[in-house]
Amino acid sequence: MPQRLPATPLPLFNSASTRALEQAALAWHPQPSLMQRAGRACAQLAQALAPHAQHIWVLCGPGNNGGDGLAAAAILAAQGRKVTLTWLGQRERCSSDTLVALQQAQNQAIHWSDTPPALQPHDLIVDALLGLGLHSQAATNPRIAALLQHSYASPATVLAVDLPSGLQADTGLWQAGYAPQTPHHSPGHQQRHTLSLLTLKPGLFTADGRDAAGQIWFDDLGLGQLPIALPSPAPTAWLHHPAAPITAGLAARRHASHKGSFGDVLVIGGQGLQAGAAMQGAAILAASAALHHGAGRVFLHLLDHGQLQQLPQTPEIMLRNQVTALAQLPSSTVVCGCGGGSSVAALLPKVLEHSARLLLDADALNAIAADAMLRQRLKNRGPAGLPTVLTPHPLEAARLLNSSVPAVQADRLAAAHTLANTLDCTVLLKGSGSIIASPGEVPHINPTGNALLATGGTGDVLAGMVAARWASMPNGMHRQAHHAACAGAYAHGAIADGWPAQRPLTAQALARTLARAC
Numbered sequence: 001m002p003q004r005l006p007a008t009p010l011p012l013f014n015s016a017s018t019r020a021l022e023q024a025a026l027a028w029h030p031q032p033s034l035m036q037r038a039g040r041a042c043a044q045l046a047q048a049l050a051p052h053a054q055h056i057w058v059l060c061g062p063g064n065n066g067g068d069g070l071a072a073a074a075i076l077a078a079q080g081r082k083v084t085l086t087w088l089g090q091r092e093r094c095s096s097d098t099l100v101a102l103q104q105a106q107n108q109a110i111h112w113s114d115t116p117p118a119l120q121p122h123d124l125i126v127d128a129l130l131g132l133g134l135h136s137q138a139a140t141n142p143r144i145a146a147l148l149q150h151s152y153a154s155p156a157t158v159l160a161v162d163l164p165s166g167l168q169a170d171t172g173l174w175q176a177g178y179a180p181q182t183p184h185h186s187p188g189h190q191q192r193h194t195l196s197l198l199t200l201k202p203g204l205f206t207a208d209g210r211d212a213a214g215q216i217w218f219d220d221l222g223l224g225q226l227p228i229a230l231p232s233p234a235p236t237a238w239l240h241h242p243a244a245p246i247t248a249g250l251a252a253r254r255h256a257s258h259k260g261s262f263g264d265v266l267v268i269g270g271q272g273l274q275a276g277a278a279m280q281g282a283a284i285l286a287a288s289a290a291l292h293h294g295a296g297r298v299f300l301h302l303l304d305h306g307q308l309q310q311l312p313q314t315p316e317i318m319l320r321n322q323v324t325a326l327a328q329l330p331s332s333t334v335v336c337g338c339g340g341g342s343s344v345a346a347l348l349p350k351v352l353e354h355s356a357r358l359l360l361d362a363d364a365l366n367a368i369a370a371d372a373m374l375r376q377r378l379k380n381r382g383p384a385g386l387p388t389v390l391t392p393h394p395l396e397a398a399r400l401l402n403s404s405v406p407a408v409q410a411d412r413l414a415a416a417h418t419l420a421n422t423l424d425c426t427v428l429l430k431g432s433g434s435i436i437a438s439p440g441e442v443p444h445i446n447p448t449g450n451a452l453l454a455t456g457g458t459g460d461v462l463a464g465m466v467a468a469r470w471a472s473m474p475n476g477m478h479r480q481a482h483h484a485a486c487a488g489a490y491a492h493g494a495i496a497d498g499w500p501a502q503r504p505l506t507a508q509a510l511a512r513t514l515a516r517a518c
C-alpha cells in the first residue's frame, strides 16, 4: 500500500544497495511477483491521486520500469479507466515479468498509441519510462526525450513510477537530454508525484530531485513481510528528521539555568566600507540568528575596526574589539566568515588555532581555499580535538575541492563526504536538499526548505542557527557538530516551509521569527 513518508528519520539506499535487495527478493520468487505488486501499488495511487481523471496516459519504457507501467495500465483499464498506452519495448528483449504484464495489458481495452493524447488538468500521466536502470553513459533516446518533454508541458498530474524518468537515483541529477527544457520549469503548473519502490533513493531529495519528484510516496512491495532474511545494506544516507520537536531544546531548559548555561556564540565577520564594500549586515544577521535561536550570550566582532558601538535593533548583542574577541576564542562557539570579504584572512590563523568550536562560512572558506597554510591549520584542528563545521554553498565547496560547481552538484553526497574526510570537519553543503557529512557518520540530507530561502543573507542566518544549537551542547566534538548542523538546517528550512508562499522571506525576518516559528 503506497504511503506518504512518515515523520521519522528515513534510511536512503543507492542503486547498488537497492539492486542487492531486489535480487535477494527476486531469488525467493515472491507471489505475486514484485512487478505485479509494483503495478498494483501504482494503480492504487493513481486512483487516489486522480479519482476524476477521464483519461490516463501510461508511458512505458523498454525495461522493467516499463513493465511496472504495463501492469498498472492493465489494472486501471480493468477498473474501467480510459487508458492510452505508449510502450517503447520489444517483446524479444523483455524480462519474463514484463511479458506477463504485457499480456495483461493486451487483454484489456487499452488504446495503444505513440502519439501523446490531449489531456486536461484533472487527467493523469503515469511515467514508467526509466527507473533504476538508467545508464549515465547511454546516448539520449530521442523518443524517450520527446515523450518526457510532452509530459512536462502537460497540465495533467504526473505520477512517476520508482523515479522520475531520467533522474539519477544516487545523485539527484537529471541525465542530460531528459531534464525539462524550460529553464525555470515551474512545479506550480503541474502536480508531480513519485512512487518510490522497495527503497527510498537519495537522489529524490537533493540537487534536481525535489523539483523532479514532487510529492514522494513509498511502497516496499511487501519486502518486510517476506519470510526470508534479506540483506540489510548500510544506508547510503539518512533523510534527517529531528528526534524531538525542534522547540524541545528551549522548552526543556532547567529552571535554575543562567545565561552561561547555553553557551557563548562569537561572530567574527562583516568587513567595513574601507575595504570597498561593507558587508556588516551578514555578520549581524548571523549574530541575530544565534540570539533568536537561544544562544546564552552573543558577541560580535566587526572587521576593519567597525565603528559601531551598539546595535539598536538588537541591543542584546555585545560588540567586541579585536583584542577582546580573540581572547574569547577558547571559550566560544565561533562563527567566522560571514561578510568577511578580504579582511577576514588576516585573523584566520588565530581563529583556527584557538577557537574551541568553530563554524566557518563564506569568505573564511574562500580564504582557506586560496591559502595552503590556512588549509593545513584547518586540518590540524581535528587531531587537536577542536571540532569545525564548514557551511559552503556549492561554489565555496568547489573552491575548497579545487573543482567546479557542476562537478559538486553532479554528486553532492560525494562532494560533502570528500570535503569532510579530507579536512576532518563537519560539512553542511547548502542548496536544495542540504547535505550534512562528518568523518565516521552516515551523511544526512535535510528535507526542509524551499526556494524562498534563495535570497541574500539566509546562509548567514543558517550559520547563526547552527552555532546557537552547538553552543548549548555540553560536548562540542564531531558527533555534536553533526547533530547541530542537522538540527540547524532542519529548523532553518522549516521556517521557510511554514512561511506564506506569496510573501518574500527576507533574511532578517528569517532570523527574527525563528524562535517563534519553531
Ligand SMILES: NC(=O)C1=CN([C@@H]2O[C@H](COP(=O)(O)OP(=O)(O)OC[C@H]3O[C@@H](n4cnc5c(N)ncnc54)[C@H](OP(=O)(O)O)[C@@H]3O)[C@@H](O)[C@H]2O)[C@@H](O)CC1
Pocket: 022, 026, 034, 035, 038, 061, 062, 063, 064, 065, 066, 068, 097, 129, 130, 131, 132, 133, 134, 135, 136, 137, 138, 139, 140, 141, 144, 161, 162, 163, 175, 197
Ligand atoms: N527487477 C524487477 O523484477 C523489479 C523491477 N522493478 C522496476 O524495474 C525498474 C528497473 O528496471 P530495469 O533494470 O529494467 O531498468 P529500467 O529503469 O526499466 O531501464 C532499463 C531500460 O532503459 C534503457 N536505458 C537505460 N539508460 C538509458 C538512457 N540513459 N537512455 C535511454 N535508455 C536507457 C535500457 O537500455 P539498454 O541498456 O537495454 O540498452 C533498458 O532498456 C525499477 O526502477 C522498478 O521500476 C520493480 O518493479 C521491482 C521489481
Ligand SMILES: Nc1ncnc2c1ncn2[C@@H]1O[C@H](COP(=O)(O)OP(=O)(O)O)[C@@H](O)[C@H]1O
Pocket: 362, 393, 429, 430, 431, 432, 433, 434, 448, 449, 450, 451, 452, 453, 454, 455, 456, 457, 458, 459, 460, 461, 462, 492
Ligand atoms: N531552493 C532552495 N531549497 C532549499 N534551501 C535553499 C534553497 N535555496 C537556498 N536555500 C538555502 O538558503 C541558504 C542560502 O545560503 P547562501 O547561499 O550562503 O546565501 P547567503 O550567502 O546570501 O546567505 C542555504 O541554507 C541554502 O541551503
Ligand SMILES: [K+]
Pocket: 065, 127, 128, 129, 130, 131, 160, 161, 162, 163, 164, 165
Ligand atoms: K519512471
